[in-house]
Amino acid sequence: MRWFLVSDKALGERVRELRGWLFTQRQLAERAGVSVDLVRKLEQGTRNSASVASLHRLARALDVSLAELVGPGSLPEQGSGEGVTALRFAVSGIDDLLDPSEIEPVEPREVERTLTYLWGVYWAGRYDQLVSLIPSALASLRAETGNPAAVAHGYWVAGCVLTQLRQPDAAFIAIRHAVDAADQSGDPLLAATLRGSLSWQLMVAGRFVESEALAVRAAEVIEPRGEVSPPGLSVYGSLVLTAATAAARARKNGRARNLLAESSQVAHRIGEDRQDYQTAFGPSQVAMQSVDVGVQTEEFGDALTAARVMPNAGAALPLASRARHLTDRALAHARLGQHDKAANLVLAAEQMAPDWAKHQTLVKSVTRDLLGTRESRTPRLRSMAGRIGVR
Structure with a gap:
């Protein structure tokens, strides 16, 4: 099994070619600052992976970008894909039970840099690249047995991509x-943050009641009392907001609004948009999720009203979140029969985050609906539909 593909070439083949x-x-x-043994084994095919740090060094030495070196992983087309299979295997790996010499350890000073890079690629919506990078990174992080927080982040970003x-x-x-x-x-x-992520997983799976309960329980454990640090407030507010979105999906409209109000109070107390534990929270995130709740409860006019209070057009949100916010607004406009506005927003979302958009069911659903309306079935929308796989 090859974890790194460029077209039909393994990582070692690509290194040898470059x-x-x-x-x-x-x-x-010597130029890259890695062992000659690593280069030799990669090119021979006896090693199929390398740490993110080593890949960065090899890419710089070969004067190419990291994306050009590793290429996009094979994503799941028609139910299969070698790259995503490698990622699936990685999260249930048994490398710790096999020969540890095949795992390239991450130097302690490289751990934070590796995780920062992986999360940066994730929030940019470039999942193709992460499919190639995470398997070896996760194996290396697992080898760092004295750093469970780093292992948690490795599994976390893998789960988010999956x-x-x-x-x-x-x-x-x-x-x-x-x-x-x-x-x-x-x-x-x-x-607590990881329990919030697990709550999100449950929400995606349609287990809305459990999702809300888990988010609420995690929030109760760290509920602010007295003087609390901004990260503590941010994590708490994010959990309450997650519970609100789960309640909305369970059609518990009043409960969702109450939780939204509580999260808004926390955001006001913080007074700014923050990014703690790879989780955005603040006035912008509350505005974004208020729109989401309005869409989920089919109160589309309220959703668009909530969108008007978004600070600075959502500039503080991660790229993928901004694109999702535009798509939620597009859906609200479409349901209200405002198809031109909906088309402009979904086109803007795809232009903003093209790699993200092609994996989003909501983007495809809104686009497909708009293609069925005469006024919004423009050449631009048809072209975008082709790019994201909508026929």
């Missing part, structure tokens, strides 16, 4: 591993 006649294996290793790629069973396994690792980290805010 190295060409420019460098010997030893020269490339959710986006519609692999719910593997995503659930990954997030449960992340929760277990977070519980060992001694960081109650990380443990």
Whole structure:
């Protein structure tokens, strides 16, 4: 099984091709600051993975981008895909029971850099690239037995990607591993945040009552009392907001509105948009989820009213969240018969985050509905539909 693909080429083949006649294996290793043994084994095919840090070094030495070196992983087309299979195997791996010499350990100083990079790629919506990067990164993080927080983050980002790629069973396994690792980290805010992510997994699976209950329980454990740090408030507010979105999907409209109001109070107390534990929270996130709740409860006019209070057009939100917010607004306009406005918003979402859009069921659903209306069936929308796989 090959974890890194560029077209039909494994990672080692690509390294050998790029190295060409420019460098010997030893020269490339010295230029990149990696072992010659790693280069040799990659090119021979006896090693099929490398740490994110080593891949960055090899890419710089070969004067290519990381994306050009590893290429997009094979994503699940028609129920299969080698790249996503590797990611599924990675979250249920047994590498710790096999030969540890095949795992390239992550140096402690590289752990934070690796996780920062993986999360950055995730929030940019470039899931194709993560399919290639996460398997080896996760194996290396697992080898760092003294850092359960890093292991939790590794499983967490893997689970989030698997959710986006519609692999719910593997995503659930990954997030449960992340929760277990977070519980060992001694960081109650990380443990609470991971329970919020598990609540999201339950929501995606349609288990709305359990999702709300888990988010509420996690929030109760860290409920602010007295002086609380901004990260503590942010994590608490995010959990309450997650519970609100779950309640809306369970058609508990009043409960959803009450939870939204509570999260809004917390956001007002913080007074700014924050990003703690890879989770955005603040006035912008509350505005975004207020729109989501309005859409889920089919109160489309209220959803669009809520959108008007979004600070700075959502500039504080991660890229994927901004695109999702535009899509929610597009759906609200479409349901109100305002098809031109809906088309403009969904086109803007796809232009903003094209890699993200092609994996989103909601984007495809809104686009498909708009193609059925004469006034919004424009060449631009038809072209976008082709890019995201809507026929």
